[in-house]
Amino acid sequence: MMVRDGTPPRIRRFPWIFIGEIMITFGLVLILFLAYDIWWTTSAVRVRQEQAIKELRQSWGKSDAPEPSKSMESTPQATPRPKQSENHTSSGQEYARGLLLSDPIGIIRIPRLGKKWQATIxxxxxxxxxxxxGFVGHYSPTALPGMQGNVALAAHSITHGALFAHLNRLRHGDRIYIETQYRKLxxxxxGGPYITSPQDVSVITPVPRHSGFDRPGKYITLTTCWPPMTSSKRMIYWGHQVSVRTE
Structure with missing residues (x-):
């Protein structure tokens, strides 16, 4: 013999309706947060980046004109004539040691990432x-642009400008341009793409491992989190300096 529950059906369903509404609300809040974190922060950073580039060029006494896309004509691996006002001393190493956290170093441009893509370092x-x-960061222990060694740089692959969101589009032979106050490199x-752990510092050493380079030179390393939305791995690309022009 079956005994029916005397609780009205609407009351019996209430806990499940309440739980469902909480889950829907939580989902909406999560979507709004992701929209803010990805879209809004990226948009705000792009405005800040444009202003940073303009202010840096003005501090150098230059116009805010973009770099020409053609290759610069000069001797590959040429050693630039040092400038006292750029290095502050005759030693580039001493100048590097004098840099403070977040000090601007230069402007990087990578045509493969976009016709107008550029950012401050x-x-x-x-x-x-x-x-x-929303800046490109320079690993402090590594070389500065134009110096012997490895110029190692990093940027986010998502949120806060997502400057390296499309780093995986790079192809061998692509150009990377860096402009400092007195040099254009x-x-x-x-080399790359190479996927490794965040603890693998061998990829930013003066002669980076897995890059294919086997002797000292003037190299560049680009790093970012991979895959997007995680920080479990790092994607690495390498390149070597082919020209420099002093101004």
């Missing part, structure tokens, strides 16, 4: 002070 890879502000991509 700042000292350090601290998230709050550099990367989350050109690099050619010839």
């Amino acid at each position: 700042h000292e350090g890879v601290h998230k709050r002070d550099v990367l989350d502000r 050109e690099y050619v991509v010839d």
